[in-house]
Amino acid sequence: MNTPLNSSSVSKPPGLISRLGNFIDRTFQYWTIAPLVITLLLLMAYPSLQLLRMSVSEVDIVKGQAVWEFVGLKHLETARQDPVVPVALRNTLVFVIAVVIIETLLALTISILVSRSRHLVGLYRTVLLIPLLVPPIAIGTMWRLMYDYNYGFINQTLAVFGIAGPTWTADPKLAMPSIILVDLWHWTSFMFLIILAGLESLPQEVNEAARVDGASESQILRYITLPLLRPTLLTAVMLRTIFAFKVFDEIFLLTGGGPGTATEVISLYIYNVFSRQFRLGYASFLALGLAFIISIFVIFYRRVGQRAQE
Amino acid sequence: MNLHFVKKAQRGLFPILSLLIVLSFLLAACGPGATTETPAPTAAPTEAAAPTVPTEATAPPATEEPKPLPPITILINESPWLAGFEALANKYVEETGNQVTLNRTPFNGMLEKSRNAVQASESEFDILTLNEQWYMQFYADGLVTPIKEIDPNFVLDPQVIEYEWATRWDPELGYSSENGELYGLPINGNIMLFFYRKDLFEAQGLAAPQTWADVEAAAQKLKSADMSGYVVRANPPNWEFQAFLASYGGNVIKLDEQTGEWEVTFNSPEALEALNTWLKLGREYGPANYADNGQAEMIALMASGKVAQMVLVGAAAPDFDNPEKSTVIGKVAAVPVPGSAAGMNATMSGIWVMGIPHNLPDERKQAALAFLNWALSKDAQLFYAQSGAIPVRQDVYEEMANDPKMGWWMKAMADSTPFIHAQPRLAETPQIIEVLDRRLKQALISEITPEQALSEGAKEIYKILSDAGYKVKPLAE
Numbered sequence: 001m002n003t004p005l006n007s008s009s010v011s012k013p014p015g016l017i018s019r020l021g022n023f024i025d026r027t028f029q030y031w032t033i034a035p036l037v038i039t040l041l042l043l044m045a046y047p048s049l050q051l052l053r054m055s056v057s058e059v060d061i062v063k064g065q066a067v068w069e070f071v072g073l074k075h076l077e078t079a080r081q082d083p084v085v086p087v088a089l090r091n092t093l094v095f096v097i098a099v100v101i102i103e104t105l106l107a108l109t110i111s112i113l114v115s116r117s118r119h120l121v122g123l124y125r126t127v128l129l130i131p132l133l134v135p136p137i138a139i140g141t142m143w144r145l146m147y148d149y150n151y152g153f154i155n156q157t158l159a160v161f162g163i164a165g166p167t168w169t170a171d172p173k174l175a176m177p178s179i180i181l182v183d184l185w186h187w188t189s190f191m192f193l194i195i196l197a198g199l200e201s202l203p204q205e206v207n208e209a210a211r212v213d214g215a216s217e218s219q220i221l222r223y224i225t226l227p228l229l230r231p232t233l234l235t236a237v238m239l240r241t242i243f244a245f246k247v248f249d250e251i252f253l254l255t256g257g258g259p260g261t262a263t264e265v266i267s268l269y270i271y272n273v274f275s276r277q278f279r280l281g282y283a284s285f286l287a288l289g290l291a292f293i294i295s296i297f298v299i300f301y302r303r304v305g306q307r308a309q310e
Numbered sequence: 311m312n313l314h315f316v317k318k319a320q321r322g323l324f325p326i327l328s329l330l331i332v333l334s335f336l337l338a339a340c341g342p343g344a345t346t347e348t349p350a351p352t353a354a355p356t357e358a359a360a361p362t363v364p365t366e367a368t369a370p371p372a373t374e375e376p377k378p379l380p381p382i383t384i385l386i387n388e389s390p391w392l393a394g395f396e397a398l399a400n401k402y403v404e405e406t407g408n409q410v411t412l413n414r415t416p417f418n419g420m421l422e423k424s425r426n427a428v429q430a431s432e433s434e435f436d437i438l439t440l441n442e443q444w445y446m447q448f449y450a451d452g453l454v455t456p457i458k459e460i461d462p463n464f465v466l467d468p469q470v471i472e473y474e475w476a477t478r479w480d481p482e483l484g485y486s487s488e489n490g491e492l493y494g495l496p497i498n499g500n501i502m503l504f505f506y507r508k509d510l511f512e513a514q515g516l517a518a519p520q521t522w523a524d525v526e527a528a529a530q531k532l533k534s535a536d537m538s539g540y541v542v543r544a545n546p547p548n549w550e551f552q553a554f555l556a557s558y559g560g561n562v563i564k565l566d567e568q569t570g571e572w573e574v575t576f577n578s579p580e581a582l583e584a585l586n587t588w589l590k591l592g593r594e595y596g597p598a599n600y601a602d603n604g605q606a607e608m609i610a611l612m613a614s615g616k617v618a619q620m621v622l623v624g625a626a627a628p629d630f631d632n633p634e635k636s637t638v639i640g641k642v643a644a645v646p647v648p649g650s651a652a653g654m655n656a657t658m659s660g661i662w663v664m665g666i667p668h669n670l671p672d673e674r675k676q677a678a679l680a681f682l683n684w685a686l687s688k689d690a691q692l693f694y695a696q697s698g699a700i701p702v703r704q705d706v707y708e709e710m711a712n713d714p715k716m717g718w719w720m721k722a723m724a725d726s727t728p729f730i731h732a733q734p735r736l737a738e739t740p741q742i743i744e745v746l747d748r749r750l751k752q753a754l755i756s757e758i759t760p761e762q763a764l765s766e767g768a769k770e771i772y773k774i775l776s777d778a779g780y781k782v783k784p785l786a787e
Contacts, residue, residue, distance in 0.1 A: 063452045149599035170602030259601040260757040277740040
């Protein structure tokens with residue numbers, strides 16, 4: 001039954017303070033994160049825009065002042081004619097594909113073994129994490145000394161058995177595998193850490209039910225563990241791909257891109273163009289190009305992840 | 311209701327306060343980093359601070375004494391000659407009472423620190439130490455002050471070696487030349503010397519090599535399973551190769567000072583002869599890892615008695631006399647780097663110069679120049695050499711040639727002065743050097759032929775010069 005309204009029961013329009021209060025109530029969650037969002041945007045957007053601007057400019061420092069000249073897509077043409085760029089891209093791709101595949105397989109195997117181990121799990125974890133804790137500069141120096149042809153630990157050890165050690169970093173065929181070996185030593189523990197965390201978070205009930213149904217351990221691994229682990233694996237592989245594209249320290253310290261151009265990678269070349277040749281515009285263009293290539297890989301992994309979820 | 315209002319006010323206050331904090335950070339970030347009236351750096355006890363000044367020296371001077379100059383800070387690289395430079399700076403402090411602080415920096419950070427200093431409103435350093443491959447950029451862009459702007463009456467002592475005008479810049483030519491203006495003063499006279507095992511040479515009845523043919527003949531005789539006949543510098547290779555190139559009468563680029571036109575000569579027949587000689591010595595008489603040796607590895611090879619001959623920076627000589635590092639004390643001799651024929655010797659300049667940043671007040675510039683003037687005097691340079699550094703005066707080398715301890719290599723330094731050659735000294739030099747290093751390394755590991763290395767390298771250098779706007783003669787096929 002409808003009750004007719006009289007004038008006294010009609011509520012007055014809310015006052016300004018009340019409306020402001022309501023507005024704050026409704027949007028409170030946004031206000032609380034607004035400072036952080038604004039700060040992050042400013043911190044991220046300004047350098048990115050500056051990089052973008054530099055990539056279409058020639059920048060020179062004259063009398064202490066930066067002199068900017070817009071050059072459009074000139075750096076694209078320079079990159080097309082630069083003989084180092086295709087070599088560096090090819091080496092980078094070889095490096096990324098090799099380390100991501102090998103490290104994922106190694107880390108997965110070790111994680112499964114450690115997760116199934118009943119003894120000394122804490123010790124395994126600690127020991128396997130050590131390479132991740134060592135600063136890259138120390139890793140590069142340590143391996144440089146180990147690989148040394150005359151005085152290195154590896155060749156000295158081989159000599160004890162009467163084997164003449166190879167020139168690890170001076171042979172164009174061995175230089176990249178030598179770098180990859182160092183990277184495996186350094187980064188497998190990172191993959192191990194993520195994959196082990198993923199393995200330990202999987203529900204054990206499913207495995208137990210499968211065992212009750214008579215599934216073997218290899219069937220459990222293939223049909224239960226790996227499919228459930230897929231999101232974790234994808235995240236780990238994506239992160240490792242991003243880091244691998246940016247490899248610098250190990251190559252800088254071990255070979256400097258040599259011998260010849262055998263280990264020249266794109267991030268090392270960007271460093272040389274920027275820091276040694278001081279071509280700020282061209283280096284920015286190459287840096288943007290590298291970011292673009294990494295983005296393609298990230299999008300690819302996201303698509304694969306989405307498809308797996310469907 | 312009051313409670314409700316208070317709650318609302320509290321909620322409103324939070325974002326406003328947060329915004330205020332963010333804005334205050336932003337304002338702080340946008341504000342001036344340092345006041346332009348920053349006092350001149352003092353000898354504050356930082357880990358990099360080196361020479362300390364006795365308290366007496368900083369005490370107020372007596373009225374009749376001249377007013378002490380402002381303290382100066384020198385950016386200096388951590389290198390084998392740093393100890394000698396520290397001793398020199400300490401002596402200056404002792405003798406003059408002026409304060410000096412050294413900012414010691416590893417080689418890899420030197421260029422970045424120097425660039426940051428000259429881009430600031432006022433440089434934190436009063437003197438920059440600039441490497442052979444950097445100073446032309448600082449000269450060309452006016453980032454260091456011409457010496458005559460600081461002291462119009464300045465005259466460089468003719469005994470100070472200018473290393474094919476590493477000290478000068480001609481803005482019209484865009485190159486270092488004799489007629490250029492004085493921008494930097496040399497402080498470390500690194501050039502190459504030829505080191506060889508005199509004990510092995512004497513045992514085989516060999517004379518000190520004068521030519522590359524002599525070097526090869528000696529390498530053939532002395533090479534064994536434990537001994538390399540010769541070792542080339544592969545990391546980076548450009549510097550050593552340029553000496554070979556100059557000894558065959560070749561250049562990387564050549565300037566016609568009359569027309570101002572450049573010519574790329576890296577693909578000349580002389581360059582091919584030089585490259586073939588360099589490759590042959592490196593591959594046939596070098597160690598198995600001949601493509602992987604830098605300066606440190608070469609010094610280690612000679613000091614441990616594993617190589618008979620090499621071209622190396624003169625500053626390495628004291629290492630061979632150091633009982634903590636060397637097993638060949640008294641067995642190594644030095645002579646000027648050989649040539650393609652007798653008298654065609656060539657050594658490359660790899661010196662360091664000191665420049666005074668453009669962005670300093672006048673009194674700081676005066677103080678910096680006073681130090682440099684003092685440091686280049688004969689007495690100071692003698693002391694500098696005796697302290698283990700590499701002097702830059704010819705008369706000091708000649709006097710030190712009789713020194714019982716260092717005479718063996720100081721004489722070679724003195725004898726090498728007429729054969730000093732310059733690397734390309736353009737603002738684009740770092741780009742050219744990158745090409746040389748890459749192509750020479752490729753040739754060394756047989757990734758490409760010597761002809762390809764020179765021809766492709768020449769094309770790249772031609773493009774670098776053309777793109778930078780230089781007048782360049784067409785490339786010879």
